[in-house]
Amino acid sequence: MKAHVIEVRDLQLNEAVRDVSFTVAKGEVYALLGRYGSGKTTLLEMLAGLRRPTGGTIRVRGADPYTDRDAARSGTVWRDGGLFPGLTVAEIIDTWRRWTLDPITRDEALRLARLTGHADVPFERLAPGRRRLLDLALALIGRSDVLFLDEPTAGLDDAAAREVWSVLLLLAAHGSTVVITTRDTGEACRADRVGVLDEGRLVTGRASARLGTAARRALHAPRAPFAA
Numbered sequence: 001m002k003a004h005v006i007e008v009r010d011l012q013l014n015e016a017v018r019d020v021s022f023t024v025a026k027g028e029v030y031a032l033l034g035r036y037g038s039g040k041t042t043l044l045e046m047l048a049g050l051r052r053p054t055g056g057t058i059r060v061r062g063a064d065p066y067t068d069r070d071a072a073r074s075g076t077v078w079r080d081g082g083l084f085p086g087l088t089v090a091e092i093i094d095t096w097r098r099w100t101l102d103p104i105t106r107d108e109a110l111r112l113a114r115l116t117g118h119a120d121v122p123f124e125r126l127a128p129g130r131r132r133l134l135d136l137a138l139a140l141i142g143r144s145d146v147l148f149l150d151e152p153t154a155g156l157d158d159a160a161a162r163e164v165w166s167v168l169l170l171l172a173a174h175g176s177t178v179v180i181t182t183r184d185t186g187e188a189c190r191a192d193r194v195g196v197l198d199e200g201r202l203v204t205g206r207a208s209a210r211l212g213t214a215a216r217r218a219l220h221a222p223r224a225p226f227a228a
Helices: 040-047 089-098 106-112 128-140 158-173 213-220
Strands: 004-013 017-025 029-033 055-060 074-077 146-150 177-182 193-198 201-207
Touching: 004 040, 004 177, 017 040, 017 055, 017 177, 017 193, 029 040, 029 158, 040 055, 040 146, 040 177, 074 128, 089 106, 089 128, 106 128, 128 146, 128 158, 146 158, 158 177
Parallel strands: 017 201, 029 177, 029 193, 074 146, 146 177
Antiparallel strands: 004 017, 004 055, 193 201
């Protein structure tokens, strides 16, 4: 049995996230599936150490990510991504490396994100899928082997989404632990396991091949909206 890299127990944060418990193993891709306002982005922010829960515990490699952010090498990719006008891909990565303790090399970042042939391309000329791969390259610069991604293929066409997923699956195959959020059941089924969030509660958590009625109900039943 693979060791648990992420452990979440009885997590609480106001009405946005309540009584959430799950684990994610080394080399596993875990999808948090939910409609807009289900609390999945809030939960991801807590996993990344950007929010303190009001109750329960989060452990990433045994440490609290909010109070001990250096204990686990983690990287994040947010839905809106970064904007880097006037710089090439190589210049963006070099700048990020200067801000990072013990970074990987530029060539390694480009290779891992499949951007080797785009080093000299200006940011403005990158297609949306390449911009998302650049976000992923930046998340990996700190030797991150735990990755948190908020709707990583939102707004991408099918070909670009497949390329992003091929990189994520390859990283997982080499031992990275990946947590994504998504509103797309088809995308969620690409993960190893899926947790379905409904109004801040994890209503089911199972292998992606068994995703079914609970997910459809959580995604399509009418609910009062609130911020994700």
